[in-house]
Amino acid sequence: MPLLKIENLSKSFGGLKAVSNLNIAINEGELIGLIGPNGAGKTTVFNLLTGVYDKTEGKMTFQDKDISGLKPYQVTHRGMARTFQNIRLFSDLSVIDNVKIAYHQRTSYSAASALLRLPSYYSGEKEMQRKAMDLLKIFNLGDKAEEMAKNLPYGEQRRLEIARALGTEPKLLLLDEPAAGMNPQETHDLMNLIRWIREQFKLTILLIEHDMSLVMGVCERIYVLDYGMIIAQGVPDEIKRNPKVIEAYLGEEVV
Amino acid sequence: MGSGIVTQIFQQIVNGLSLGSIYALIALGYTMVYGIIKLINFAHGDIMMVGAYSGWFAITVLHLPFLPALLFSMVACALLGVLIERIAYKPLRNASRIAALITAIGVSLFLEYGGMLLLTAQVRTYPPVFPGTMYIVGGVYFKYGDIVMLITSFVLMALLHFTVQYTKVGKAMRAVSFDQEAALLMGINTNNIISFTFAIGSALAAAAGVLMGVYFNTIDPLMGIIPGLKAFVAAVLGGIGIIPGAMVGGLMLGLIESIVSGFGASTWRDAVAFLILILVLIVKPSGLFGKNVREKV
Amino acid sequence: MGNWFNRKNIVSLLGIVLLYAVVQGLIVQDIMPPFYKLTLIQICIYIILATSLNLINGITGQFSIGHAGFMAIGAYVSAIITAIQHGPLILGLLAGAIVAALAGLLVGLPTLRLKGDYLAIATLGFGEIVRIIFLNTEYVGGAAGFTLPSKITWTWAFGLMALSVILMKNFVGSTHGRACISIRENEIAAESMGVNTTKYKVMAFTMGAFFAGLAGGIYANYFYIIQPMTFNFILSFNILVMVVLGGLGSMTGGIFGAIVMTLASALLAGVPEWRNVITAVLLVLMMIFKPTGIMGTKEFSLNFLGKKSDKNAASKN
Numbered sequence: 001m002p003l004l005k006i007e008n009l010s011k012s013f014g015g016l017k018a019v020s021n022l023n024i025a026i027n028e029g030e031l032i033g034l035i036g037p038n039g040a041g042k043t044t045v046f047n048l049l050t051g052v053y054d055k056t057e058g059k060m061t062f063q064d065k066d067i068s069g070l071k072p073y074q075v076t077h078r079g080m081a082r083t084f085q086n087i088r089l090f091s092d093l094s095v096i097d098n099v100k101i102a103y104h105q106r107t108s109y110s111a112a113s114a115l116l117r118l119p120s121y122y123s124g125e126k127e128m129q130r131k132a133m134d135l136l137k138i139f140n141l142g143d144k145a146e147e148m149a150k151n152l153p154y155g156e157q158r159r160l161e162i163a164r165a166l167g168t169e170p171k172l173l174l175l176d177e178p179a180a181g182m183n184p185q186e187t188h189d190l191m192n193l194i195r196w197i198r199e200q201f202k203l204t205i206l207l208i209e210h211d212m213s214l215v216m217g218v219c220e221r222i223y224v225l226d227y228g229m230i231i232a233q234g235v236p237d238e239i240k241r242n243p244k245v246i247e248a249y250l251g252e253e254v255v
Numbered sequence: 256m257g258s259g260i261v262t263q264i265f266q267q268i269v270n271g272l273s274l275g276s277i278y279a280l281i282a283l284g285y286t287m288v289y290g291i292i293k294l295i296n297f298a299h300g301d302i303m304m305v306g307a308y309s310g311w312f313a314i315t316v317l318h319l320p321f322l323p324a325l326l327f328s329m330v331a332c333a334l335l336g337v338l339i340e341r342i343a344y345k346p347l348r349n350a351s352r353i354a355a356l357i358t359a360i361g362v363s364l365f366l367e368y369g370g371m372l373l374l375t376a377q378v379r380t381y382p383p384v385f386p387g388t389m390y391i392v393g394g395v396y397f398k399y400g401d402i403v404m405l406i407t408s409f410v411l412m413a414l415l416h417f418t419v420q421y422t423k424v425g426k427a428m429r430a431v432s433f434d435q436e437a438a439l440l441m442g443i444n445t446n447n448i449i450s451f452t453f454a455i456g457s458a459l460a461a462a463a464g465v466l467m468g469v470y471f472n473t474i475d476p477l478m479g480i481i482p483g484l485k486a487f488v489a490a491v492l493g494g495i496g497i498i499p500g501a502m503v504g505g506l507m508l509g510l511i512e513s514i515v516s517g518f519g520a521s522t523w524r525d526a527v528a529f530l531i532l533i534l535v536l537i538v539k540p541s542g543l544f545g546k547n548v549r550e551k552v
Numbered sequence: 553m554g555n556w557f558n559r560k561n562i563v564s565l566l567g568i569v570l571l572y573a574v575v576q577g578l579i580v581q582d583i584m585p586p587f588y589k590l591t592l593i594q595i596c597i598y599i600i601l602a603t604s605l606n607l608i609n610g611i612t613g614q615f616s617i618g619h620a621g622f623m624a625i626g627a628y629v630s631a632i633i634t635a636i637q638h639g640p641l642i643l644g645l646l647a648g649a650i651v652a653a654l655a656g657l658l659v660g661l662p663t664l665r666l667k668g669d670y671l672a673i674a675t676l677g678f679g680e681i682v683r684i685i686f687l688n689t690e691y692v693g694g695a696a697g698f699t700l701p702s703k704i705t706w707t708w709a710f711g712l713m714a715l716s717v718i719l720m721k722n723f724v725g726s727t728h729g730r731a732c733i734s735i736r737e738n739e740i741a742a743e744s745m746g747v748n749t750t751k752y753k754v755m756a757f758t759m760g761a762f763f764a765g766l767a768g769g770i771y772a773n774y775f776y777i778i779q780p781m782t783f784n785f786i787l788s789f790n791i792l793v794m795v796v797l798g799g800l801g802s803m804t805g806g807i808f809g810a811i812v813m814t815l816a817s818a819l820l821a822g823v824p825e826w827r828n829v830i831t832a833v834l835l836v837l838m839m840i841f842k843p844t845g846i847m848g849t850k851e852f853s854l855n856f857l858g859k860k861s862d863k864n865a866a867s868k869n
Contacts, residue, residue, distance in 0.1 A: 050744060076746040084744075090737035092801070092849055093730070101734045104727050105746035111755065114726030115719050121726060122555040128727065168746050295669055346840045352668055353615065354843035357796055358836050360789055365832035372825045484680075491673065526684045529677040536674045537662050 001064065003028045003204050004049075004172055009058030011041075011048055011228075018044045019228040022058070026172070031198055031205045033219035035212075035239075037248055040225040042208045043085055046174050050082050051075045063171070077105055081170035083161045085177050085208075091150035095141055095160060098149050099132040102167025107131070132167065138200070139163040155186050159193070166201060173197075175207040179214050191217050216240070224248065262394035267517040268510065273401050273470065275509020276408035280463035281486030282493070282501035283415060284456030290432040290496035291452045292348065297359040298339060299460055300483015301366035306332045306461025307474045308370075311379055321384045321469075325407070328465050329458040336457025337450045345446075370476030378475045381468040404466050411462055412502055415455065419498060428452055432496065485512075485528040492535050494542030503543065572710050579706055591818045593706065593774055596713035597767050598810040602794040603720050603803055604763035609792070610801035610849075611724055612756035613736025615672040618659075618679025619764050619791050624783035625682060626652040626765025627772035628692055634773060635700035645712070645769040652765020653758050655682075660757030664750055679788050687780040697779030704774035712770060716763050721803055723759065732756055736801070793835060799847035808846060 002025040009022040019041040026032050034042050047053040049060060051072040060067050067075055081102075090098050109124035136142045139159050144152065152160060158178060165173060178194070179187045191214055198205055209215045215222065216236045224232040224239060226248040232239060239245055281303055288296045309331045313324035343362050347355045385400040419425035430438040431448045439445050467482065468474050489508040493500025508528060516524045535542060575592060578584040601623065608616045630648030633639040663674045687695055723729050731752050734742035743749045772778045794813045798805030820827035 052740070052744075071748075072740075072743040073746050073748045076744060082744055084741065088738045088741035088744075090734050090741065092737055093733060097730055097733075100727065101730055101742065101747065102745050104731055108727055111723070111726075111728050114728050115722050117556060117722055119555065124727065164745065293669075295673070343836050343840070347843070350839070350843050353609070353796065353800065354839050356617075356669075356672065357793065358839040361832050361835035361839065364786075364789075365829060365836065368825065368828035368832055372829055487673075488677075523684070523688065526681060529681045529684070532677040533674060533681070536666055536670055536677075540666055540670050 002026055003030075003063060004206070005059075005061040006045075006049075007059040007061075009045075009048060009060060010056045011044060011053060012056045017228055019048070022230060024223055024230070026204060026206060028171075028204050029198075029202070031194070031218055031220050032207070033215045033222040034206060034208045034225060035210070035215055035222060036225035040248075041228040042225055043176055044228075045225070046082055046176055046208065049075070049174065050080065073105070076168050076170070079169075079171040080174065081165040081168045081172075082174035083158075083165050083176055083178060085180065087157050087161055089149040089157055089161060089164075091148070093149055094146050095149055095152065096129075096132050096136060096145040098160060099135055099164050099167045100128050102164050103128045103131055106169060135163055135167055154181055158182070158190075162193070162197070166197065170203065172204045172206065175205065175209075177208055177210060179209055179211045182211075184213075187211055187214055190214065194218050263517065264514075265393070265395045267513045269395055269397065269401065270517075271510035271513030272506060273404055273509070274513060275506035276405055276412075277463045277466050277470070277505075278482070278486045278489045278509050279502045279505025280408055280411060280459045280466070281482060282490040282505040283412070283498065284460045285487050285490040286493070286495055286498060286501040287428075287452050287456045289490070290498075291428065291449055292344070292435075293352075294344060294355050294359060295487070296344075296456075297356070297483075298363040298366055299456070300479035300481075300486065301363050301370075302332050302336060302339075302457045302479070303460040303464040303467070303483065304370065304474070304476060304479035305335060305366065306457075306464030307468045307478065308374070308379070308464075309461065310465035310468055311381055311474060314382060314384065321403070324384075325462060325465050328461040332457040332461035332464075333454040336453040336460075340450055340453040345449075367477055367480070374476055378473040381472050381474065384469055400469055404470060407462065407466065411459060415459070416498070418455075424448070424451065481525060485525075488528045488532045488535075491542055492531060494545030497542065497544045500542055500544040568714050572707075572714075575710070576706055587818075589706065591814060593704065593709045593770075594818075595811055595814045596709040597771050597774075598791070598794060598814050599713050599807050600716045600763050600767040600770070601791045602798070602806040602810040603717055604760045604767070605791050606795045606798075606800070606803060606806040607720055607724070607732075607763075608756050608760040610795055610799075610806070611729065611736065612732040612753060613739075614753055614756060615668055616675040616757070616760070617672050617785075617788050617792055618675035618677070618682075619760070620783040620785070620787040621675075621679035621682035622652045622655060622761040622764035623768035623771070623787070624686060624780070625655050626768030627778050627783070628686055628768075629765070630769030631698070631700050631772040631778055632692065634703065635698070641703045641708070641773060644773065645766060648769035648772075649762045649766040652768065653762035655765075656758040656761025657754060659761070660754040664753050676785065676788075679783075679785060683780050683783050686783075693779075695780060697777055699777045700772065702774050702776050704770055709770055709774070712766060716766060717803070717807065720759075720763065724803060728752070728755070733801075795845075796843075797838065797845050799845035799849060801849035802845070802847040802851055804852040805845055805847035805850075 004024070004026040006022050006024040009019060010017065011019045022045065034045065036042055044053065048055050049067070051070045051074065055068050062078060062080060065078070067078065070078070090101065107124055107128050109120040113120045133142065133145060136145055141156060141160060141163065144156070149157065149160060162175070162178065179190055182190060194205065194207070195218060197203060207219065219236060221235055222233065222239045223230055224245050231244045231248060232242045281299065284299050285296060288294055288299070306328045309328035310324050313319045313327040319327060339362055343358055344355065347358055385403060388399040390397040419428060427438070427443045427448050428451070430441065430443060431445050435445055467478070485508060486505065489504035490501045491504070492507060493502070493504030508531065511531065512524055512527055515527050539545070575584070579589060601619065605616065605619045608614050626648035629651045630644035633644035633647050634641055659675065659678050663671055666674055686692060692698060731742070731747045734745065734747055735749050735752055739749055790813065794809035795806050796809070797812065798807065798809030817827070820830070
């Protein structure tokens with residue numbers, strides 16, 4: 001049983017068909033890549049999965065349950081988390097507070113408890129502090145816990161975004177161009193990080209990326225999107241040689 | 256006899272259109288400024304007030320007839336509008352929306368309280384500018400003044416439409432309101448265009464002020480507040496940032512208000528505008544002519 | 553309970569009690585001039601108003617400029633209960649706050665999808681509609697309003713103010729407060745991190761309205777008379793200025809802004825026309841030169857009094 005199943009998914013914006021008849025299946029534990037030229041509709045797929053957009057047609061099943069029509073926070077509750085193409089950190093919050101937000105849905109005490117400072121407030125805060133701190137340390141951000149998120153260098157901001165997403169304790173992690181703006185060294189570190197978190201957190205990962213070295217390096221299977229449709233799918237070696245893929249990426253260097 | 260309800264309704268329609276055309280003139284200023292720099296210029300209603308006073312000054316002190324007084328007032332307020340933009344709004348072009356909004360309210364209060372200080376709260380009266388001739392068509396009363404007002408408003412709106420759609424400046428205005436950065440890169444002097452937009456908007460507000468002075472006879476320093484708010488509602492109704500929307504919204508609001516007050520409760524009159532506002536915001540915030548713009552995720 | 557007794561809380565409590573006692577002493581000894589007492593109680597009212605508006609605008613980032621409407625509802629409902637129905641003060645205040653909270657719920661729900669300027673306009677419209685409704689209601693005296701006995705003492709005003717601020721601060725310093733802040737910072741990210749943004753936006757509105765209603769009740773039961781024209785847009789605007797002056801997003805900033813503006817207004821009470829013009833000019837200047845206000849989003853904190861063990865928990869181990 002696939003963890004995530006997308007069947008005949010389509011999305012139109014007025015007359016524009018952003019995504020048509022997509023069929024994607026992802027099994028538990030896999031590391032899948034979603035690639036394609038700019039504007040192919042990759043982020044749209046993420047937005048559809050996470051409830052930011054409503055689908056026009058089709059079916060999305062996650063852990064055997066239909067997830068269409070759910071609001072983003074409900075999708076997250078079900079165990080799907082994401083990062084964004086343009087970093088969306090809570091800039092004026094500290095690094096650790098950014099992560100604590102992720103734990104909000106699972107470690108929450110009531111608002112009444114917060115107002116009246118009942119014991120559950122103190123134990124809840126303690127637990128969140130501990131969990132958030134543990135997570136930050138894993139990502140080597142422990143010593144920056146009290147820093148403002150906006151003051152972190154770019155690479156660390158991206159790491160924080162991933163850490164934060166993991167705070168929601170997801171089964172499926174959607175990464176949207178995690179290597180954007182990174183130099184080769186950083187990209188290499190990211191590759192190791194991605195493999196490592198998959199092991200450590202028992203994740204399934206779906207990743208959008210333009211950097212081919214990353215995609216070919218970590219992904220087990222790849223889907224190729226062009227003009228909203230899947231034009232190829234398979235293992236990296238197949239994709240590298242697929243003429244339709246090469247054509248779509250005309251000018252792009254496929255390593 | 257067909258008179259009675261039907262003539263009543265027609266009378267209200269005529270009144271409504273006169274009032275509505277004033278709202279439309281003010282609403283145009285709101286919508287143009289919002290369209291170009293995404294600012295709700297709270298001070299706009301007060302510019303209308305300054306226009307009313309300038310007109311009064313031109314008529315009673317300079318003894319100018321209607322049209323030159325109108326022009327005098329329009330020019331004076333155009334300059335005022337540009338001045339306000341340069342001093343108070345330009346520094347805040349990249350600031351948060353709340354800061355810009357507060358500044359606009361601050362300017363508004365400055366004009367109101369400054370007016371109270373300079374002119375005292377005492378009302379001034381507009382001397383009669385037009386002959387009192389009444390025309391009666393099918394039981395409906397048209398004052399000479401009403402007709403001049405309607406014609407003036409429509410002429411001004413037509414001029415504006417022409418300017419925006421068919422002149423080079425108008426094209427530049429539309430470009431800047433679509434994408435300021437791109438317009439700048441295309442060689443458009445965005446600062447000048449923004450100033451020009453304020454100038455035109457303020458001139459139209461001034462015209463509205465003079466017309467209000469003629470229509471309602473009395474003027475006071477706080478006269479811009481309620482009509483300003485209502486004109487703003489009209490702009491939102493039509494679709495804020497959209498010029499034809501402001502015209503249609505203004506006329507519609509004037510009509511609805513006339514009909515409501517024709518049926519009695521005039522203290523509820525002002526509430527009508529706000530109820531329309533809430534309705535629009537709940538049902539279709541982008542207004543009659545507006546389009547929904549999504550944030551890109 | 554044991555959690556409450558740390559150094560920080562004890563010092564804060566002592567400070568609060570001291571402040572209260574000093575003023576109360578002066579009042580009881582008849583040394584306090586009536587105008588000073590009036591100003592002090594006004595400060596308490598405005599502190600509640602500013603911090604409650606901050607909850608909506610500063611913490612949750614929702615643009616609300618109709619706060620006077622919630623205050624008006626609280627004022628009138630409490631006045632109806634205490635003056636017309638001759639009920640006890642506490643009931644009146646509570647009822648006023650609760651009805652105002654319901655109004656907050658009613659305003660919050662439909663306007664949630666509105667962003668930025670549109671939300672501001674909607675709340676502005678709401679404030680005006682409330683005022684016009686009371687203006688046209690004969691039961692509460694219409695335009696002339698009505699009079700009621702002044703039952704609010706310094707003890708009431710200060711006590712309720714302290715309680716309100718503590719409750720609001722408790723909320724902000726919790727995971728729920730953080731959820732609201734995350735909405736302000738990046739709503740889409742907040743939603744994606746599992747925060748039910750609708751629920752929290754409504755919560756912020758409801759809570760902010762509750763305390764504004766409470767402040768309204770205090771106001772009505774102190775100032776002998778309530779009239780619709782008091783609760784106009786200018787009042788909403790003044791509260792907004794207090795929040796922005798102190799720093800949008802800072803609870804202590806809100807307190808600060810309330811104190812500064814009320815004092816300034818009291819000091820310039822003799823020259824109302826000039827006062828208004830000067831306020832307007834200063835406001836514009838402040839927006840041009842320091843729009844983040846005095847405290848920005850920072851809070852004045854007594855963290856330096858924290859236990860040694862607290863500090864270690866935050867650092868690496």
